[in-house]
Amino acid sequence: MNVKTSRPPPALAEARLAALYRERRLELIRLAVLLVGDRETAEDVVQDVFARLHGRDPGVLTLAYVRTCVLNGSRSVLRRRAVALRRTERARGAVESAEAAALLGESRREVLDALRRLPGRQREALVLRFYLDLPEAEIARTMRVRQSTVRSTTARALARLNRELGGNA
């Protein structure tokens, strides 16, 4: 008996992956930069994500899915940094390039520094909400949490930023 499989040919998945990479790579690096703080790490996160997506069903290869992967990859990098800081004398986390810092100006740097000091989930919620302008439902899907959690996390993060930036906000 012949059994027909509904699985698409691997070539289709590879073509879709290549197209996603070609068209969305920079956008994903920018997202990762806001999460991990520096370009080099962000590029590595995105490269790692794409290296792991080979062979996936083309049905899952959507921008939303890849964004979730980038989010998870960034969390992983930040956790590794935390482990390393605990285990060794590593003194620095992400290092912003001098050029990027100069382009931003004092006021924006202040906001981004405060964003970096937020707990990971709060930072993710703000980046997805105010950088990507995603609706709550999509943020919830990307972060794999409930919408109510997105609402409360965003509110707590904004409150904390307001406190940190004081009268300047």
Add this chain to the structure above:
Amino acid sequence: MSVIEDRLRDAMHARARAVQEEGVVPALPARRRAVRFGWVAPIVVAVAIVALVAGVTVAVRDEPREPVVVTPAATPPFYVGAVVTLGAAGTGSVAERGPLGVYDSGTGRRTAELPVLAESRVAGLGDGRTFFLAGREREAAAIRFYRLTLTPDGRIGRQEALPIPADPRVRGLDALAVSPDGRKLAYSVRSTTDDVRVADVGSGQVRRWRTAKAGVSYRMAWSGESRTLVFSWLDERPVGSETRLLDTTRPGRDLLDGKVVDGRSTFPAVKPGGSTFVTQQGGGRGIPHLVEFSTSTGKQVGERVVKEWFSPTDYDATGRVLLGFVRGGAPARLDGDRPVRIPLSGLPKGKSFEATW
């Protein structure tokens, strides 16, 4: 919309706009072989709990002893070490490392100071004369590698920069090990992603291994035939430490592709010219002991009960004497069943000492 939301949008978009394509867009990265260790997780958790309980038992039973300070036979003649301040209790982290000095193994006298480099790491060949140093000369400079040869009276005789290419993305090294023939350096890199690299000291050619798993390779040593790397791997999830083997002559780039030797032991010291290495285990019987493993099979081949807590760091070139440290951080040598403290003048109270020979 609030002012803070406006500022957030503006700052994030400005930061994102600063990221532009630079040069040629790299090709789609090749498929990475998945590392599947899901089945290991429950075992590692169980082993970690056992190790924790065993460690507590050892700590409770280990009564302080009077330090045994003798003047041992001076082989190897010198070692290199630094006074370190440990970080938060229980983390094993180093908060501060003092300048590296050369010390006489017999008298403990300081004979020379190594060049002061930031993020420095040092590895000895085991002869007490040849040392490899890595570090950066200035804060913003790349990590460079050097070979130092001591004069017969323990001063710096010759200092050569090695032709290993500088990688500006490397922020520091977590571990450095030189092969017994002095031809290869293995080092664990703290970069945008952590990896392990092996450099040919003569040609500067570098090979690199990475892993998809989160963790740090924080200590390493070469096997006798300069082929297999033994390293301590700190796994982040689930948190655990294990000793692993990596055959550096085999193809492949996966750091964790090799054998897991043991989930309880750390800090390997490899016997030069031999095919075994030892690690410290707290042991379930409350007696700290050293366990010997084969570098070819990864299986335990021997065990040695030591009468005092002793963590080995290096064998000497003859493979008879182990350098390590005792509880409290003082350097010691082991060629019997009890470690003998190496005289060290000027070790401040509460500080530890890191050494290699």
